[in-house]
Amino acid sequence: MDTADILVKSAIETATQIKATAIIVSGDVDRNLFDCDLPVYFAANPSRNAVESLIPLDEEEGRLKQIVNQIQRDAAVSIEDVENAASIEQAIGNIKKGNVVGLIITDDSGAVIIHNISGNPLLKALEKFEQRVSPEIIRAVLKIALEIASMGREGSPVGTAFIIGDLEEVMQRSHQMILNPYSGHPEDERNILKKNNRESIKEFALLDGVFIISKEGVVHAAGRYLDVDAKDIGINKGLGGRHVSAAAITRDTVSVAITVSESGGTVRMFMDGKEMASIECNDRAIRKH
């Protein structure tokens, strides 16, 4: 049995013993080694910084210190991969609440960790959002937003924003930029919880402006312009007009906003005029089938 086999076996045993909700793998591990009923996710692997390992060191002690530092850095990045992947999958409802087991394999080290996701900033932000809109609606919007962020539409990056809740106030503080494609359609065909309706939402994400969604998950408008005063919004200065306006409408109304950045594929969550969490779509894990 080689090291990877032993670590995989140990991860499965640990996950079974603690009744983990999933195993998240960071590192290059053969998927076929996992023979278990638990969901197994493979975190995306950001490129590691190998520059320091190229610096020649004469002394043995210095070399040892360098190796330890490198292991610590690798482990920290890998643990972050596990945390990010686990919190995103839990946020969109793919894995249940509870502990996850992380299996971390870098070039030189391997470890099995138990990770409690509940303290993650993304999940904390979601709890706050749930004071305004039900978790299933937030999850459905987040899923669509992440799909738009990672795939765009026909290969081109797409930016958009979803304003959810406090429908009347949000409609009053906005106007159509183009004809509203959702006007006149039955609610059933506009409900975000229905899978069939999600493709058309992705199509309409190509339109300029934002989507307006009721707290029940019914899309009321696309191609809408937010008439807000965004002067005092203190969010990241690098963000564009749509992000700033989406943040501002959550300060002026009892709504929440989920945005997709065209320039970076980042999904952000706003409430009370502030950015509560952001998700890099590259951090999403791939589930073993």
Ligand SMILES: Nc1ncnc2c1ncn2[C@@H]1O[C@H](COP(=O)(O)OP(=O)(O)OP(=O)(O)O)[C@@H](O)[C@H]1O
């Ligand atoms: N208040 C607003 N309401 C709705 N749409 C807006 C508003 N302000 C700008 N937009 C639209 O958003 C589109 C993108 O604008 P911009 O690049 O400034 O912002 P962004 O979407 O925040 O940035 P990113 O490039 O990261 O997606 C523009 O085509 C613009 O018409």
